[in-house]
Amino acid sequence: MxxxxxxxxxxxxxxxxxxxxxxxxxxxxxxxxxxxxxxxxxxxxxxxxxxxxxxxxxxxxxxxxxxxxxxxxxxxxxxxxxxxxxxxxxxxxxxxxxxxxxxxxxxxxxxxxxxxxxxxxxxxxxxxxxxxxxxxxxxxxxxxxxxxxxxxxxxxxxxAGITTYSPLRHWKVGPGSKVGIVGIGGLGHMGVKIAHALGAHVVAFTTSESKRKDALALGADEVVVSREASEMRAHTNSFDFILDTVAASHSLDAFTGLLKREGTLVLVGVPEHPHPSPSVGNLIFKRRSIAGSLIGGLAETQEMLDFCAEHGVVAxxxxxxxxxxxxxxxxxxxxxxxxxxxxxxxxxxx
Missing domain, CATH: 3.90.180.10 (Medium-chain alcohol dehydrogenases, catalytic domain)
Structure with a gap:
């Protein structure tokens, strides 16, 4: 046919x-x-x-x-x-x-x-x-x-939905979690919506002040302009989990430094050029992790679709x-x- x-x-x-x-x-x-x-x-x-x-x-x-x-x-x-x-x-x-x-x-x-x-x-x-x-x-x-x-x-x-849902679920994000979402684009806007629906306290990171209002409307509890050093410092050592959706090469150190002890930074964006090598000290001294995640299996994707239908989440x-x-x-x-x-x-x- x-x-x-x-x-x-x-x-x-x-x-x-x-x-x-x-x-x-x-x-x-x-x-x-x-x-x-x-x-x-x-x-x-x-x-x-x-x-x-x-x-x-x-x-x-x-x-x-x-x-x-x-x-x-x-x-x-x-x-x-x-x-x-x-x-x-x-x-x-x-x-x-x-x-x-x-x-x-x-x-x-x-x-x-x-x-x-x-x-x-x-x-x-x-x-x-x-x-x-x-x-x-x-x-x-x-x-x-x-x-x-x-x-x-x-x-x-x-x-976009399963790419963000899978790591949020794998790292057990839910009520009581402080979660960062880096980037407010096709992936990031879904990350904000799903993390909010999971009951987490959601902080959206953007390089643009103009996206602050949009990120709050998507469900973020707070918005940080990552180019503002004082805004970043205010969140040092406070995140359980940060999901980085940005597909451009950038320094990861600014975000690993925001993680609590044993916190995790998960990458789902694939940059055209590798990220600069991250500081090992940021990881060693607080047992932090940098990890990656790829979409989801069929069962988890069905779980995501059912969850989004129940909570009224769409793109x-x-x-x-x-x-x-x-x-x-x-x-x-x-x-x-x-x-x-x-x-x-x-x-x-x-």
Whole structure:
């Protein structure tokens, strides 16, 4: 079967409409009519081959929300008409220890990404959610319980939501925790919302005074302008946990110094150039940690979606037509979005 998509044929080419092949649903497959797809900065990095290794044609998109249009004979969890989501993974080995523990994102054989991953389907690599339809193994499909009028704003939860929820849960953030969120962008704004919903005391860090009001509106209890030394000093040795969502190279010492004894700084942003080497003394003398975290497994992603539905958490979005993807990418580079673009996939038919 074919479906209309928007993709690019080279790193320096514009996005264009194209008809792409999708496999017919197998016994355990779910066929999905895509309603909305979020636009992640990873999409831009891949489409423009900024990380290298991009295979073309490239159809990005791993924040997918839609409705089931067909199911294979052995599918048990979904039926036609269900509202569902697909995130960053569409396959993994399912036999390694990580997969066995529901941590498919750390599959020792390497998970298959929703786009630019290896597959037997034509053209030999996965094509993502900037499309009107997709076929995915039911294990990698998620139930969406939010109201239908929130579905566009649910799409970014499939990447930005789980990327921030997973470390917050792993490090047991909740009532009584003082939590910092560094960066108020696509990831950071979700970090603020989810940490607030978990009951933590949330401090948002931004380099821009102009974002102070916005961060408070998102649910932050306090806002610190990180360029102001006096504001930073006021929080020395006080944080249980800091989530750093910034994808640009920067000094980590300013934040490790704010952690309590045994506090943790977790990195989820991947900078183009490595961060400067952090001070070891900041870590040794208070048994602090710097750690990293990558999205979440399928069970945890479902837990996140259910939690967000229960607490009314969605992303702040700007809806775009498929024909506006190039312009949206240019604006993302300038951080000119509050806080996530979402494609209305119905516009691909135009």
């Amino acid at each position: 074919t479906t209309r998509a928007f993709g690019t044929r080279a790193a320096d080419a514009h996005f264009e409409p194209m008809d792409i092949a999708r496999r017919a649903p197998g016994p355990r497959d779910v066929q999905i009519d895509i309603a909305y797809c979020g636009v992640c900065h990873s999409d831009l990095h891949t489409a423009r081959s900024e990380w290298g290794g991009t295979q073309y044609p490239c159809v990005p998109g791993h924040e997918i929300v839609g409705h089931v249009s067909a199911v294979g004979a052995e599918v048990t969890r979904f039926k036609v008409g269900d509202t569902v989501g697909v995130g960053c993974l569409v396959d993994s080995c399912r036999t390694c220890p990580s997969c066995g523990e529901g941590l498919e994102q750390y599959c020792e054989g390497g998970f298959v990404g929703t786009y630019n991953g290896p597959t037997h389907d034509a053209p030999g690599h996965t094509l993502g959610g900037y499309a009107q339809g997709i076929v995915v193994d039911e294990h990698f499909v998620l139930k969406i319980n939010h109201p239908q009028d929130q579905l566009a704003a649910v799409a970014p939860l499939l990447c 702040d979005i700007e809806m775009i037509r498929a024909q506006e993807i190039d312009a949206a990418y240019d604006r993302m580079v300038k951080s000119d979005v509050k806080y996530r673009f979402v494609i209305d996939c119905a516009t691909m038919a135009a």
